[in-house]
Amino acid sequence: MKGPSPDWPLDRENGIQAIRSRKKRYQRRGLAPSFGYAPNLLEQDFTADKPNEKWVVDLSYIATIRGWTYLAVVMDLYSRRIVGWHMNDRMKQDLALQALKMAIALRQPEPGLIHHSDRGSQYVATEYQMTLKQHGILSSMSGKGNCYVCEADDAKRRHNAVVEAFFKTLKAELVWRVKFESREQAERTINEYIMNFYNRKRRHSTLGNISPMAYEKLAA
Incomplete structure (x- = not known):
C-alpha cells in the first residue's frame, strides 16, 4: 500500500477526526550513563515565554513491513514545533544526536536553553552531552522512575507529556492509517507530515487554534 499523496485528507484543516488510541508498546531504555545524570530543571513545567527557552526530546518506534524503524524528535515547548528529528533502523546514540544537531542548526539557540530528556543511554552518552x-x-533529565516510554493515568506527572502527545498524534493521524512497505517509505512520509503538515498547518488548541509556525510568526 502506498503512502498518502501530497493532497492527503489531513491537509483539509477541519477534516481531522478523533481516532481511538491503541495500546502502548512498552520499551525499556538502556541505562548506561557515560557522562552522568543531570538534575530535573524542567520540573514538569511545560510552558515557555519565548522560542528556544525549553526543548523536550524523546524517541518512538514505527512499524513497517520490513521491520521497526525509530524516530527521535526535538520539540520547542514555546510553540510545540518539532525543530529537529531523525529516523534510523537502530535505536542508537546517533539517532538522538542527529535530531539534536538538526535542531541546533535550524534554531541557533542562545546559551541557557533547557534541554529535557529521560535517562536513556542515547541522552547520557558522552558525545550527546x-x-x-x-x-x-x-541538560535536564527526569527522575529514576521515568525511564519507560509509557502512558500514565495523570499526564502531568509524566516527564515529557507534551512530546509524548506528539507521538500519539502522529500515530493516530498517520502511522496507524498506513501500512509502510519499507523504512524508506516511512521516513519520506513522516518527514512530509512533520514539515508540511504538523509544523505548518496543524492547529493546536494550546496555541489559540493555529499551527506552531503560525504561532511563532504571530509572536514575532
Missing part, C-alpha cells in the same frame, strides 16, 4: 555543552545548552 558534549554537544549540549558546546552550545551552552543546559
Whole structure:
C-alpha cells in the first residue's frame, strides 16, 4: 500500500477526526550513563515565554513491513514545533544526536536553553552531552522512575507529556492509517507530515487554534 499523496485528507484543516488510541508498546531504555545524570530543571513545567527557552526530546518506534524503524524528535515547548528529528533502523546514540544537531542548526539557540530528556543511554552518552555543552545548552533529565516510554493515568506527572502527545498524534493521524512497505517509505512520509503538515498547518488548541509556525510568526 502506498503512502498518502501530497493532497492527503489531513491537509483539509477541519477534516481531522478523533481516532481511538491503541495500546502502548512498552520499551525499556538502556541505562548506561557515560557522562552522568543531570538534575530535573524542567520540573514538569511545560510552558515557555519565548522560542528556544525549553526543548523536550524523546524517541518512538514505527512499524513497517520490513521491520521497526525509530524516530527521535526535538520539540520547542514555546510553540510545540518539532525543530529537529531523525529516523534510523537502530535505536542508537546517533539517532538522538542527529535530531539534536538538526535542531541546533535550524534554531541557533542562545546559551541557557533547557534541554529535557529521560535517562536513556542515547541522552547520557558522552558525545550527546558534549554537544549540549558546546552550545551552552543546559541538560535536564527526569527522575529514576521515568525511564519507560509509557502512558500514565495523570499526564502531568509524566516527564515529557507534551512530546509524548506528539507521538500519539502522529500515530493516530498517520502511522496507524498506513501500512509502510519499507523504512524508506516511512521516513519520506513522516518527514512530509512533520514539515508540511504538523509544523505548518496543524492547529493546536494550546496555541489559540493555529499551527506552531503560525504561532511563532504571530509572536514575532
